Amino acid sequence: MSEALKDGPRMLPYVSAITEGVRQVLEEQDNAFVAGEDVGQAGSVFGYYQGLLAEFGDRRIVDTPISEKGIIGLGVGAAATGCRPIIDIMFMDFLGECMDEVANQMAKMRFMFGGGATLPVTVLTMAGAGMNLAAQHSQSWEAFLAHLPGVKVLMPSNAYDAKGMIIAAARDDNPVFVVMNKMSLAMQAEVPAEMYEVPIGKAAVVREGSAFSIFAMGRMVHEALAAAKTLESLGVDCEVVDVRSIQPFDSETAVASIKKTHRALVVHEAVRFGGFGGEIVAQLQEEAFDYLDAPIARVGAPFSPVPYSPALEQLYIPNAERIVAEVKKVLGI
Amino acid sequence: MTVAKNITNKTLIDLHSCMVRIRRFEEEAGKLMEDGKIPGALHLYVGQEAVAAGVMAHLSNKDQITSTHRGHGHVIAKGGQFAPMFAELYGKSTGYCKGKGGSMHISNMALGILGANGIVGGGPPIAMGAAFSNKFRKTKQVAVTFFGDGASNEGSFHEAANMAALYQLPCVFVCENNGFGEYTRQTNHQAVTDVADRAAGYGMPGVVVDGMDVMAVYEAAEAAIKRARAGDGPTLLECKTYRYYDHVGVRGMGLTYRTDEEVDAWKQRDAINSFETLLVKQGVLTAKKIENVYARANDEIKEGVAFAESSPFPTAEDLLEDVYFVGAGS
Numbered sequence: 049m050s051e052a053l054k055d056g057p058r059m060l061p062y063v064s065a066i067t068e069g070v071r072q073v074l075e076e077q078d079n080a081f082v083a084g085e086d087v088g089q090a091g092s093v094f095g096y097y098q099g100l101l102a103e104f105g106d107r108r109i110v111d112t113p114i115s116e117k118g119i120i121g122l123g124v125g126a127a128a129t130g131c132r133p134i135i136d137i138m139f140m141d142f143l144g145e146c147m148d149e150v151a152n153q154m155a156k157m158r159f160m161f162g163g164g165a166t167l168p169v170t171v172l173t174m175a176g177a178g179m180n181l182a183a184q185h186s187q188s189w190e191a192f193l194a195h196l197p198g199v200k201v202l203m204p205s206n207a208y209d210a211k212g213m214i215i216a217a218a219r220d221d222n223p224v225f226v227v228m229n230k231m232s233l234a235m236q237a238e239v240p241a242e243m244y245e246v247p248i249g250k251a252a253v254v255r256e257g258s259a260f261s262i263f264a265m266g267r268m269v270h271e272a273l274a275a276a277k278t279l280e281s282l283g284v285d286c287e288v289v290d291v292r293s294i295q296p297f298d299s300e301t302a303v304a305s306i307k308k309t310h311r312a313l314v315v316h317e318a319v320r321f322g323g324f325g326g327e328i329v330a331q332l333q334e335e336a337f338d339y340l341d342a343p344i345a346r347v348g349a350p351f352s353p354v355p356y357s358p359a360l361e362q363l364y365i366p367n368a369e370r371i372v373a374e375v376k377k378v379l380g381i
Numbered sequence: 382m383t384v385a386k387n388i389t390n391k392t393l394i395d396l397h398s399c400m401v402r403i404r405r406f407e408e409e410a411g412k413l414m415e416d417g418k419i420p421g422a423l424h425l426y427v428g429q430e431a432v433a434a435g436v437m438a439h440l441s442n443k444d445q446i447t448s449t450h451r452g453h454g455h456v457i458a459k460g461g462q463f464a465p466m467f468a469e470l471y472g473k474s475t476g477y478c479k480g481k482g483g484s485m486h487i488s489n490m491a492l493g494i495l496g497a498n499g500i501v502g503g504g505p506p507i508a509m510g511a512a513f514s515n516k517f518r519k520t521k522q523v524a525v526t527f528f529g530d531g532a533s534n535e536g537s538f539h540e541a542a543n544m545a546a547l548y549q550l551p552c553v554f555v556c557e558n559n560g561f562g563e564y565t566r567q568t569n570h571q572a573v574t575d576v577a578d579r580a581a582g583y584g585m586p587g588v589v590v591d592g593m594d595v596m597a598v599y600e601a602a603e604a605a606i607k608r609a610r611a612g613d614g615p616t617l618l619e620c621k622t623y624r625y626y627d628h629v630g631v632r633g634m635g636l637t638y639r640t641d642e643e644v645d646a647w648k649q650r651d652a653i654n655s656f657e658t659l660l661v662k663q664g665v666l667t668a669k670k671i672e673n674v675y676a677r678a679n680d681e682i683k684e685g686v687a688f689a690e691s692s693p694f695p696t697a698e699d700l701l702e703d704v705y706f707v708g709a710g711s
Contacts, residue, residue, distance in 0.1 A: 081517065107517065113543055117540045125510020126511065129445060131514045148503065159481055164478065165488070167706075
């Protein structure tokens with residue numbers, strides 16, 4: 049390796065940032081372990097636990113049966129009794145198999161027990177369309193989770209956030225879901241080698257602008273940035289806010305952006321109807337109505353299951369072009 | 382009924398007292414619910430006392446249990462005190478859960494009670510997780526999950542049982558087969574007669590005992606819990622029992638899903654009565670001493686109810702407390 053490369057930014061793909069975050073948590077926390085389907089011998093179907101079984105052994109990298117109720121239950125029971133489990137739900141769609149364990153047990157246990165139980169459990173799960181995996185392996189269900197008092201929900205849009213959010217989640221004494229994106233696995237970003245946290249509950253302004261705010265979640269941040277570039281050429285100076293944490297949601301950053309730009313659009317990959325974007329819109333009209341010069345636009349997937357055919361899937365997933373079109377509509381240009 | 386081997390008189394007296402305390406607590410709770418003093422729904426444990434008493438006799442506060450919607454008996458047998466229990470049922474801030482959980486979520490981590498549970502089948506995965514934790518942390522704790530014949534049809538039970546056996550966890554699955562899943566008779570909700578038959582399918586021993594015989598439960602639970610503590614894996618222990626009261630409350634909704642004759646026939650085999658007969662015959666207890674046990678339970682009830690009634694309700698400030706852990710690590 050040349051000196052120049054050595055001194056250059058430390059670039060890592062999203063998939064390796066996940067591995068590094070989990071590895072550092074396991075090194076830091078003796079009572080942390082990973083449990084889930086194909087996490088050990090296989091190193092995850094997405095590859096992000098590769099090498100960890102050899103490094104930490106099967107006491108701490110635990111292959112489970114295909115039993116999501118059992119897996120989440122394992123996380124809840126272990127977290128309540130002195131462990132800090134990192135639970136893997138391979139595809140977010142599989143939360144359907146364990147909605148009771150998530151919604152009725154994990155999310156509510158602390159409250160139902162009058163604060164008696166503490167549940168430091170992290171759930172890593174993979175969302176998103178784009179791989180032609182069809183209706184049951186491509187969904188974005190973050191709004192379900194954000195609707196449950198008792199859990200926190202993070203959406204890393206890039207490798208830096210993936211690592212930092214996993215570390216923040218694992219250090220938090222609450223159930224935290226890190227909703228990752230499968231199309232982002234190869235995406236590179238600068239990732240420091242040391243441990244760091246991406247703070248839970250804080251959005252990030254990833255592009256400053258003065259004329260229009262785009263609030264984007266997960267992978268849509270990159271589509272929003274691409275849209276902002278196109279819009280710049282049309283003379284529209286867009287601010288792009290990576291929502292990052294949807295529960296808790298950072299309304300402060302969102303309101304500050306609106307006060308600057310007076311116009312906004314929210315975008316997520318999930319179905320538009322009932323998506324988290326609606327919550328953002330509601331909060332902004334409550335808290336910053338007087339600063340708004342136009343209705344807030346929403347971009348999300350259409351109201352249908354995720355289609356299989358590549359031809360249809362490309363029509364389904366929101367992208368930069370649709371963001372640009374909606375922004376233009378709002379501006380009447 | 383015969384006295385268990387190697388059992389001390391103190392243990393026999395404790396088992397009796399435990400069952401009486403559960404019976405009296407539940408009778409009183411039922412009355413208070415029907416009088417409108419306790420809000421919500423109570424699922425009462427009357428009739429099943431031998432199971433909670435016989436199993437819990439082998440557990441310390443460090444061992445964990447998960448309970449069911451019919452959970453008061455488990456909580457009492459695990460060391461629960463009447464005052465914070467009644468306070469919880471009243472929805473008062475001095476209750477075990479500060480009035481936020483109520484009957485179906487009554488819990489106490491210091492006593493190893495990982496909650497009653499309003500979801501049928503909610504407990505087994507959590508107990509399996511606690512057992513995983515016990516093994517991971519290399520403690521000698523055991524986790525016991527109580528569930529009914531109804532819950533044995535839930536996928537959550539299946540997944541928890543499979544994983545507990547796969548990982549050889551210190552976990553005991555206690556099925557309280559009271560013959561009904563809510564209002565549906567066992568013969569109408571599963572094809573097996575003995576839920577314990579399913580144990581073979583998970584690779585763990587399955588044991589059936591008479592759940593109206595506290596000595597039988599005590600001995601079978603001892604073996605299962607010893608096995609779990611020794612690291613030899615889980616057991617499915619099925620206790621055949623019966624609930625005298627309705628699914629909810631005492632007389633419940635008056636549904637005609639069973640006959641009075643059937644209930645009376647089970648009462649003839651009442652766990653407490655038959656145990657008292659045995660203990661008197663063995664010279665362990667006298668009629669007078671038994672009377673004292675009831676008197677003490679009644680005093681405890683009086684004090685507990687007075688405590689609950691004089692306790693404050695939680696306030697608006699409490700509403701949003703305890704949703705999340707707040708502090709370092711949040």
